[in-house]
Amino acid sequence: MLLHRLLTCAIAGAALSALALVSAAEAEGPSGKQLPPPRSVQSQEQLAALFKGAKPSLPMLKTLPPEARAAAVPFGPAARAPEGKSPTGANTKPIKGKPLAMPNAKDSIPPPNYGAGNLNSLYHYSDYLEYLSSAVYNFPHRATGIFVFTAADSNTYYCTGSLISRSIVVVAGHCVHQGGNGSAGWIQSAWFAPAWYNGNFPYNYAYAAWVNTTAGWYSAGGLDQGYDVGIVVLNNRADTNTEIGNSTGWYGLCVNYCLQPYWELSQLGYPGNYYSGLYLTHGEHIERSDSRDYVYGSGMQGGSSGGPHVSNIGALSDSASNVGQFPYRNWIFAVTSWGYVDQSIKIQGSSPLSGPNNSNNFLGLYNGACSVSRSIHGSGSC
Numbered sequence: 001m002l003l004h005r006l007l008t009c010a011i012a013g014a015a016l017s018a019l020a021l022v023s024a025a026e027a028e029g030p031s032g033k034q035l036p037p038p039r040s041v042q043s044q045e046q047l048a049a050l051f052k053g054a055k056p057s058l059p060m061l062k063t064l065p066p067e068a069r070a071a072a073v074p075f076g077p078a079a080r081a082p083e084g085k086s087p088t089g090a091n092t093k094p095i096k097g098k099p100l101a102m103p104n105a106k107d108s109i110p111p112p113n114y115g116a117g118n119l120n121s122l123y124h125y126s127d128y129l130e131y132l133s134s135a136v137y138n139f140p141h142r143a144t145g146i147f148v149f150t151a152a153d154s155n156t157y158y159c160t161g162s163l164i165s166r167s168i169v170v171v172a173g174h175c176v177h178q179g180g181n182g183s184a185g186w187i188q189s190a191w192f193a194p195a196w197y198n199g200n201f202p203y204n205y206a207y208a209a210w211v212n213t214t215a216g217w218y219s220a221g222g223l224d225q226g227y228d229v230g231i232v233v234l235n236n237r238a239d240t241n242t243e244i245g246n247s248t249g250w251y252g253l254c255v256n257y258c259l260q261p262y263w264e265l266s267q268l269g270y271p272g273n274y275y276s277g278l279y280l281t282h283g284e285h286i287e288r289s290d291s292r293d294y295v296y297g298s299g300m301q302g303g304s305s306g307g308p309h310v311s312n313i314g315a316l317s318d319s320a321s322n323v324g325q326f327p328y329r330n331w332i333f334a335v336t337s338w339g340y341v342d343q344s345i346k347i348q349g350s351s352p353l354s355g356p357n358n359s360n361n362f363l364g365l366y367n368g369a370c371s372v373s374r375s376i377h378g379s380g381s382c
Helices: 018-026 044-052 132-137 215-219 362-377
Strands: 126-129 144-150 156-163 168-171 189-194 206-213 230-234 262-269 281-289 294-297 308-311 331-340 347-352
Touching: 044 144, 156 262, 168 331, 168 362, 189 230, 206 362, 230 362, 262 294, 262 331
Parallel strands: none
Antiparallel strands: 126 281, 144 156, 144 189, 156 168, 168 230, 189 206, 206 230, 262 281, 262 308, 281 294, 294 347, 308 331, 331 347
């Protein structure tokens, strides 16, 4: 299903069959959870107030992975280019919208902190506030937004999510399921607002209709294992009969071999420590595989969970004959998964969509979500 839309990031010459992975892992994975419809449609003002009371989500590791404790990490060879081209969403043109207030100068993001104190190490990073024009009006940033959910413990939390189809959002697994406790772990309800900006809903919002996560997160949980990936199917945009991604566009995807030894990725998120999660922030860094997750330097904290890690973000016209080792733009490779309890050591981890050795079967996870989305929105949904 949809093999023509979800092109793999397979390393050239790899012998592993994606079809074999799908059939094997689909039999083992959870079947997902249908969420009840809301009792009543809430206003944007009501949801903005709900967001203020939500807790920013980011599970914390008490002990750093051994690979992350290294004082200095040498940069390894570049990964080989995959086959295929980007299946990015169709709506990629800038649009105009109403002016929105920018944050006060006094709230500016502090100077970069260099991870574990190593200026020349792998954990050197730079975080910055995303410009209004990019965060709200330009693709692909506008396809990222906040995901607010009521968890199995009945508390309200928020993560960052991103559209990967007209009505499908990718998040961290812990944004849809507690992890490791089977059917008891599912969230109770959720909503998603793309391009969230200072309490504004530039593209309105949509309630979650169905959620799912990887077999590893559902059955075992556990951070820094590469399983912390989730997926959400949305209802129509509030007060309309249209899918919300028709207005924003959506990202391309890596579904196989997403965990490379080293990869240059851009991180997006709504961390609560920057502007109380009201504005989109952007991190640039090299990410290193610890054979399970990516590990990298970042100043982002709770609320950044589920945020996308994107290759070649944004638009670029390049007339060069050699466009680089990986020329495909706006592909999500991973989602933010965990932080470290000692926040003076600014290191995070992200789970690759494919998981270690493709164990997450993200293609199968997406195909299941696509079937649900088509049942709600029709055959053209994904």
